[in-house]
Amino acid sequence: MTAPVSKNAATAGKIALDAPIFDPNAFRLSEEQASIISRARELGQTVFADRAAAYDRDAKFPTENYRDLHRAGLLGISIPKRHGGLGADYQTYALAAAEIGRYCGATALTWNMHVCSTLWSGPLADDLDMDAASRAEHERRRSIHYKRIVEDGAIYSQPFSEGGAAAAGGVAFGTEAKPVKGGWVVSGKKIFASLSGHADYYGVLCTEIAEGEKASRRNTLYLAIPAKADGVSVVGDWDPLGMRGTVSRTLLFKDVFVEEDAALMPRGVYFQAAQRWPHMFLTLSPTYMGLAQAAYDFTVRYLRGEIPGTPPVKRRMYPTKQIAVAQMQIKLEQIKAIWFQAVSEAHANPSKEQVLRAYAAQYSVMEGANELATLAIRTCGGQAMLKSLPLERIYRDSRCGSLMLPWTAELCLDRIGREALYEAGETDD
Numbered sequence: 532m533t534a535p536v537s538k539n540a541a542t543a544g545k546i547a548l549d550a551p552i553f554d555p556n557a558f559r560l561s562e563e564q565a566s567i568i569s570r571a572r573e574l575g576q577t578v579f580a581d582r583a584a585a586y587d588r589d590a591k592f593p594t595e596n597y598r599d600l601h602r603a604g605l606l607g608i609s610i611p612k613r614h615g616g617l618g619a620d621y622q623t624y625a626l627a628a629a630e631i632g633r634y635c636g637a638t639a640l641t642w643n644m645h646v647c648s649t650l651w652s653g654p655l656a657d658d659l660d661m662d663a664a665s666r667a668e669h670e671r672r673r674s675i676h677y678k679r680i681v682e683d684g685a686i687y688s689q690p691f692s693e694g695g696a697a698a699a700g701g702v703a704f705g706t707e708a709k710p711v712k713g714g715w716v717v718s719g720k721k722i723f724a725s726l727s728g729h730a731d732y733y734g735v736l737c738t739e740i741a742e743g744e745k746a747s748r749r750n751t752l753y754l755a756i757p758a759k760a761d762g763v764s765v766v767g768d769w770d771p772l773g774m775r776g777t778v779s780r781t782l783l784f785k786d787v788f789v790e791e792d793a794a795l796m797p798r799g800v801y802f803q804a805a806q807r808w809p810h811m812f813l814t815l816s817p818t819y820m821g822l823a824q825a826a827y828d829f830t831v832r833y834l835r836g837e838i839p840g841t842p843p844v845k846r847r848m849y850p851t852k853q854i855a856v857a858q859m860q861i862k863l864e865q866i867k868a869i870w871f872q873a874v875s876e877a878h879a880n881p882s883k884e885q886v887l888r889a890y891a892a893q894y895s896v897m898e899g900a901n902e903l904a905t906l907a908i909r910t911c912g913g914q915a916m917l918k919s920l921p922l923e924r925i926y927r928d929s930r931c932g933s934l935m936l937p938w939t940a941e942l943c944l945d946r947i948g949r950e951a952l953y954e955a956g957e958t959d960d
């Protein structure tokens with residue numbers, strides 16, 4: 532059962548801290564996990580929540596939040612301890628990110644792009660096949676990236692959408708990396724590139740292609756291109772419905788030279804990861820798990836007359852409101868259950884059942900968060916949707932979740948239907 536506010540957390544001079552979305556005892560988390568997750572929750576509630584409205588209104592990147600994430604060690608949440616990070620595994624990161632998403636969707640979503648640069652090059656890459664020389668080289672290279680993050684607060688992004696079928700995993704990326712002495716020359720375009728103009732490094736997925744070769748997904752490279760490199764530019768405006776603080780503009784790369792140490796994964800490893808570690812694409816969902824909880828928390832507080840800055844009018848005595856809250860609570864617990872299971876079983880070579888469950892979890896969270904926000908608006912009523920309150924932002928932000936490639940809500944349905952009915956390689960011919 533989710534309790535919106537901890538009853539005994541109030542200490543002199545401090546606000547009462549919310550209870551965690553996933554109670555550490557009930558969900559059997561270790562003390563270390565609980566401590567990392569509560570660090571994220573406290574920062575989210577006590578600092579990010581108040582700043583969220585301005586970032587949203589001005590479609591401004593949450594730079595101040597990133598400074599705080601760095602100070603709290605959370606930019607390096609998934610960096611191994613031996614490299615100075617917190618060493619959080621996939622599940623711990625997902626639960627911490629949900630807590631950030633509860634208070635600022637745009638910060639959680641962009642933090643996800645940053646953290647995945649370290650999660651994919653770190654624990655995920657450790658699960659994949661590499662020969663000894665490639666593994667040693669990878670260890671040396673990633674330590675360069677990790678040092679920048681831990682020591683200097685460097686921010687990484689993950690632009691891979693190009694407007695075609697590549698981000699959905701269908702064809703090779705159109706952004707090309709031509710091998711040259713000491714590195715590559717990269718040219719191409721990325722759309723919806725969150726953190727554009729604000730990240731220090733763009734973690735670009737592109738296709739390595741020598742003169743006269745055909746593009747192949749097998750030759751996907753994952754390169755951290757310095758934002759200040761010659762030939763990199765940010766174009767277009769950014770004035771969307773929701774997730775406005777992500778600043779997801781268009782990135783252009785024109786003959787950008789990138790040195791070999793920019794590789795976040797050795798050759799062939801991204802392709803291997805996409806085949807063998809599919810939960811890597813579930814990492815956009817924690818933000819929306821947090822938004823689902825936020826819609827529920829708001830509704831309970833509003834009906835109890837406990838939203839700061841609003842009159843203490845109670846609306847909880849109406850049976851229709853009670854039924855709506857019951858429906859929301861049931862929906863929230865359903866989302867939490869499938870999502871917790873899916874993020875707990877992320878590893879290499881999952882079973883078919885686990886992969887289908889991951890798609891189902893993604894679909895449930897991405898669609899469910901907005902269903903909860905919709906119910907919250909209907910239940911709380913007109914005064915609750917004013918821009919002075921967070922609910923309408925939660926509603927707009929949550930609408931964007933099911934659009935996120937490669938696991939959009941449509942693509943999840945498509946894959947579940949096909950993969951449930953056909954075994955690998957099966958046809959009707």
Ligand SMILES: Cc1cc2nc3c(=O)[nH]c(=O)nc-3n(C[C@H](O)[C@H](O)[C@H](O)COP(=O)(O)OP(=O)(O)OC[C@H]3O[C@@H](n4cnc5c(N)ncnc54)[C@H](O)[C@@H]3O)c2cc1C
Nearest residue numbers: 689690691692699723724725774779934935936939941942
């Ligand atoms: C707030 C926000 C932040 C974002 N940040 C990033 C980011 O940092 N990095 C990044 O790479 N991208 C990012 N994206 C981009 C996102 O993942 C999508 O690529 C983007 O929304 C563009 O989608 P589209 O609807 O134009 O895609 P389209 O390619 O036009 O697809 C439209 C729909 O068709 C379906 N579809 C697409 N391809 C297939 C297929 N092969 N088979 C079946 N159905 C298909 C999907 O359901 C999809 O939603 C962000 C998007 C948003 C909204």
